[in-house]
Amino acid sequence: MAKESSLKNMVSTLTIVCLISSALMGGAYILTKKPIEAANIAKINSSIARVVPTFDNDPSSDVFTKELNGKSYKVYPAKSGGKIVGYAIESPTANGFGGRIVLMVGFSSDGTIFNTSVLSHSETPGLGDKMVEGKSNFSVQFKGKNPADFKLSVRKDGGDVDAITASTITSRAFCEAVETAWKVYQLCAEAQTNNENSNE
Amino acid sequence: MQKLRLIMRIAMNKLNLITKGIIKENPTFVLVLGMCPTLGTTTSAFNGFGMGLATTFVLTLSNVLISLVAKQVPDKVRIPVYIVLIAAVVTVLQLLMQAYTPGLYETLGIFIPLIVVNCIVLGRAEAYASKNSVIDSTMDGIGIGLGFTLSLTVVGAIRELLGSASVFGIKLFDADGMLVFILAPGAFIVLGYLMVLFNKFKSRIS
Amino acid sequence: MEYILIIISAVFVNNILLAQFLGTCPFLGVSNKVSTSAGMSGAVVFVITLATLFTYLLQYYVLVPLGIEFMQTVAFILVIAALVQMVEIILKKISPSLYQALGIFLPLITTNCAVLGVAILVVSKEFSFGGDPHMLNMAQSVVYAAASALGFGVAMVLFAGIREQLDLSNVPEAFKGTPIALITAGILALSFMGFAGLV
Numbered sequence: 001m002a003k004e005s006s007l008k009n010m011v012s013t014l015t016i017v018c019l020i021s022s023a024l025m026g027g028a029y030i031l032t033k034k035p036i037e038a039a040n041i042a043k044i045n046s047s048i049a050r051v052v053p054t055f056d057n058d059p060s061s062d063v064f065t066k067e068l069n070g071k072s073y074k075v076y077p078a079k080s081g082g083k084i085v086g087y088a089i090e091s092p093t094a095n096g097f098g099g100r101i102v103l104m105v106g107f108s109s110d111g112t113i114f115n116t117s118v119l120s121h122s123e124t125p126g127l128g129d130k131m132v133e134g135k136s137n138f139s140v141q142f143k144g145k146n147p148a149d150f151k152l153s154v155r156k157d158g159g160d161v162d163a164i165t166a167s168t169i170t171s172r173a174f175c176e177a178v179e180t181a182w183k184v185y186q187l188c189a190e191a192q193t194n195n196e197n198s199n200e
Numbered sequence: 201m202q203k204l205r206l207i208m209r210i211a212m213n214k215l216n217l218i219t220k221g222i223i224k225e226n227p228t229f230v231l232v233l234g235m236c237p238t239l240g241t242t243t244s245a246f247n248g249f250g251m252g253l254a255t256t257f258v259l260t261l262s263n264v265l266i267s268l269v270a271k272q273v274p275d276k277v278r279i280p281v282y283i284v285l286i287a288a289v290v291t292v293l294q295l296l297m298q299a300y301t302p303g304l305y306e307t308l309g310i311f312i313p314l315i316v317v318n319c320i321v322l323g324r325a326e327a328y329a330s331k332n333s334v335i336d337s338t339m340d341g342i343g344i345g346l347g348f349t350l351s352l353t354v355v356g357a358i359r360e361l362l363g364s365a366s367v368f369g370i371k372l373f374d375a376d377g378m379l380v381f382i383l384a385p386g387a388f389i390v391l392g393y394l395m396v397l398f399n400k401f402k403s404r405i406s
Numbered sequence: 407m408e409y410i411l412i413i414i415s416a417v418f419v420n421n422i423l424l425a426q427f428l429g430t431c432p433f434l435g436v437s438n439k440v441s442t443s444a445g446m447s448g449a450v451v452f453v454i455t456l457a458t459l460f461t462y463l464l465q466y467y468v469l470v471p472l473g474i475e476f477m478q479t480v481a482f483i484l485v486i487a488a489l490v491q492m493v494e495i496i497l498k499k500i501s502p503s504l505y506q507a508l509g510i511f512l513p514l515i516t517t518n519c520a521v522l523g524v525a526i527l528v529v530s531k532e533f534s535f536g537g538d539p540h541m542l543n544m545a546q547s548v549v550y551a552a553a554s555a556l557g558f559g560v561a562m563v564l565f566a567g568i569r570e571q572l573d574l575s576n577v578p579e580a581f582k583g584t585p586i587a588l589i590t591a592g593i594l595a596l597s598f599m600g601f602a603g604l605v
Contacts, residue, residue, distance in 0.1 A: 005274040013273050017281045021288035021480065028292040029476050035299035043302060100532060125243065126364065126379040232584050235434060236519040240427035283487055283516075287480040295476060310526055313479045317517040319431055384425050385599065388592030395585040 044076075050133070051106025051115040052078040052086035059088060066184050073184045078106075085109055087188050090119065091181035095173040098122035101131075103174065105181035111189065112146045115139075116178060128170030138164050138171070142178060152179040217339035221347030223405075227320050228351035228391075229398040234320040237311045238352060239387040245368045248356025250304045251311060252349025257293055258315050259348075260341035262286045263329040267337035270330040282325045283316070290316045320344065359390050409549050412533075416553035419602060422520050423561040424595040429520030433562055434587055436511060438573070443566035445504070446511050447559030451552060453493060453515050454524055457486050458551035461525040462544055482525050483516075490516045520558055524551050565594060 041060050048059045059076035066073050076088040086109060092102040102119040116139050123129045130136035141162060142150075152175045153159030154168060163171035227233045234255070241251040265285045273281050294312055297305040305312065315321065324344060329337040357367050363382035365375050380386045422428050429450075436446050461482045469475050494512050497505045505512070515521060528547040532540055542550060568590055577586050 005276040009274045010277045013281060014277055014284075017269070017273075017284050021284050024288045025291045025295075025477065025480070028295045032295040032299040036295070039299055039302040124379075125382045126377070232434065233431070235430040236427050236523075239430060280484075280487060283483055284480065287483050291476060291479050294479065310523055310530070313526055314428075314519050314523055316479055316483050317519050317522050319517055322517060380596070383599070384427070385592040385596040387427065388588045388595055392581075392585045392588030392592065395588065396580045399585075400580055 047104045047117045047119055048076050048078065048088040048106070050117045051104050052076075052088050053080070053108055053114060055080050055085055066187050068180070068184050068187065073180075075184065075188055077188075084192060086114055087185055089181040089184050089188075091177040091184070093173045093177040093180070095169070095176060096121060096123055097128050097167070097169040097173075098124060101170075101173050101177060103177040103181065105178050105185075107182070107185045110146075111148065111185075112144050113142050113178070113182075114144075116142050123167070123170050128164070128167045130164045130167065131170055131174050136164065138162070138174075147179070147182040152176075152182065214335070214339050217336060218343035218346060221340075221343035221345070222350060223347075223402060225344065226347045226351060226398070227344055228348060228355075229395050230402070231320075231323075233323060234318045234348060235391075236314060237318065238355060238391060239384075241308055241311050242352055242356035242359055242387060242390075243363075243382050244360040245353055245357035247304075247307055248352035248354075249349060250301075251308055252345070252352040254293060254297065254308070254312060255315055255318060255320070255348055256342065256345025258286065258289050258318075259321055259324060259345040260338055261289045261292075262321055262325055263337040263341035264334055265289065266325045267329040267332060267334045278330065279326075282322060282330075286321055286325065287316050320348065355387075355390060355394060358394070359386055362386070362390070408546070412546060412550050413553040413556075416550055417557035417560060418598065421557045421561055421595075421598050422524065422554040423558050424591070424598045426523070427519075428523040429518050429558050432511065432514060432518055433558075433565065433591070434584060436562070438566065438569050440563055440566040440570060442507075442511075443562040444559070445507055447555070447562050449493070449508060449512060450515060450518065450520065450558060451555035453486075453490060454521050454555040454558075455548060455552040457489050457521055458525050458528055459544070459548050460485050460489065462529060462547050465529045478526070478529075483522060486521050486525070487516050520554070524554050561594065561598075565591065568594070 044060055045058075049055075052059075055078035057077075057079040059078050062079070063074055063076050066075050074090040076090075077084050078086045078088060086106055088104055088106045090102060091105055092100060094100055099122045101121040101123070104117045104119050106114040106116070108114045116133070118132045118139075121129065121132075123131065131138050133139045151159035152161065154161050154163040154171050154175060156163065156168060157172070159175065161171065161175055221227065223230075225231060228235075228238055237251050237255065242248040262282075262285060266282055269281070269285070270278075290313060293315070294305075297312065324340065328340050332340070359381045361367050361372065361377075363377045363379060363386060365371060365373050365377040378386075381390060416422070420426060423430065423433055432446065432450075436442055464481055464485060465475075465478065469478060469481060490513060493515075494505070497508075497512070528542050528550055533542055533546075533550070565587075569587065572586060572590065581589075
């Protein structure tokens with residue numbers, strides 16, 4: 001019922017099918033390129049919006065990197081009326097129970113943690129993934145705290161953070177990421193003060 | 201009058217193509233196909249539902265394409281041709297999901313490109329779409345896809361209920377749930393028991 | 407050395423079948439006898455390792471430089487299909503008996519989610535075997551692929567052994583066949599969870 005399987009038929013059919021398929025895929029690729037980029041930016045922007053005070057700039061386009069201990073970190077400044085109201089810092093850590101965790105930590109201009117958001121993780125559902133906002137009160141305890149007097153390690157290690165039950169490793173990794181973000185923030189705040197001083 | 205009856209009969213037959221996928225030829229519980237995504241994406245009702253819809257999209261579209269070209273394809277190259285077409289449809293799906301449903305795309309992860317090797321898709325193409333009309337193949341794709349979506353949603357809902365005391369994200373009671381059901385073993389166990397229930401149900405109504 | 411960690415992780419901690427669900431169809435379909443399971447696993451190890459080698463090269467030397475990563479699905483599945491075809495032809499020539507024994511399972515390896523799954527995994531996410539997360543280089547990818555396939559084999563052979571025993575026991579009618587297989591697989595998966603945190 002199908003065409004005869006001669007070499008010419010087989011090659012021509014395969015070629016035509018490949019052409020049709022490539023056209024389909026290429027077309028879809030071109031059509032979706034812009035929406036995909038927009039979706040990626042929207043994702044970053046929404047996580048930034050969760051962790052810093054209200055802003056009116058576009059932190060994604062104002063992003064810059066800061067170096068700390070040989071690694072570079074993405075910093076998104078949030079501004080309102082031209083003045084910086086906070087910094088959102090992407091802070092990865094490799095020490096999660098299931099591997100890499102990436103946090104977005106937001107600091108207000110008074111040096112306190114405004115909020116945290118989990119960008120990606122591979123922690124165990126129901127255990128480590130309780131660090132995700134909304135799943136437990138774990139991340140709430142960081143809000144408004146100033147790391148200068150709120151020790152960013154779990155109580156077991158002498159710090160002020162209440163760990164997630166049965167997920168000490170995840171909790172430790174979370175604290176580590178917040179601590180790193182704070183160090184980066186301090187560099188930014190310092191640079192900002194220097195800038196303002198030199199502008200006067 | 202006769203013509204009306206004829207039209208009604210044809211409509212019922214076409215409708216049958218869709219409904220058979222739900223019970224008689226349910227891909228998950230009867231045909232036992234597509235087990236990988238069934239186990240891997242049903243950590244919640246929503247995820248199962250999303251995966252089902254994505255697979256239905258591919259199933260229907262690939263059925264259409266293959267039934268369109270079946271007669272022109274020499275027998276020896278039909279499997280590679282089907283695979284290329286299915287892969288193209290899956291790629292289109294991937295791009296569309298990345299653009300318009302990025303959250304679901306990330307959650308379903310590797311299982312989206314794996315739709316290409318979902319035995320249901322290639323199996324249906326080979327067993328049905330290559331031998332039937334475009335309309336029938338479309339209905340068949342929708343029908344089997346519907347059955348698959350239903351199965352995945354049910355498995356997902358049960359796992360989510362037992363594992364996190366919620367369904368579709370709505371917390372039903374204030375308890376923590378039995379974690380094991382969201383993890384790997386739970387998938388196997390829930391599916392096994394569901395299959396028993398389904399078989400009992402099926403034998404009772406036929 | 408990292409390679410040992412890769413192997414332990416892929417075979418026990420993140421077993422491709424019992425933890426990642428890839429390769430379930432043949433797992434449920436073929437595993438009623440230990441001998442067929444072992445034979446199929448061997449073929450799968452061979453195909454997965456070679457396939458990952460080729461798809462890795464394809465990804466980093468063709469797809470990425472040309473900026474056509476979206477063609478990954480098509481390109482990878484074609485490579486796998488071609489590879490399986492080649493394996494069939496070669497096997498027919500060198501060992502017709504093995505070819506006969508494997509029968510229909512050989513072409514079915516093309517649709518084994520584990521093959522495409524592992525190929526995509528090694529080029530898509532970062533791995534951390536006790537160190538910093540990083541993308542795998544070619545040697546690590548191939549070792550990971552072979553080890554994953556080995557894990558598949560281990561799970562399949564274990565399972566086949568259990569199933570051979572189950573066949574001789576008193577299983578309730580409604581549970582016979584796939585349901586009891588699934589529940590058994592679940593218990594097996596539960597036991598493998600004990601390896602979590604090892605690496």
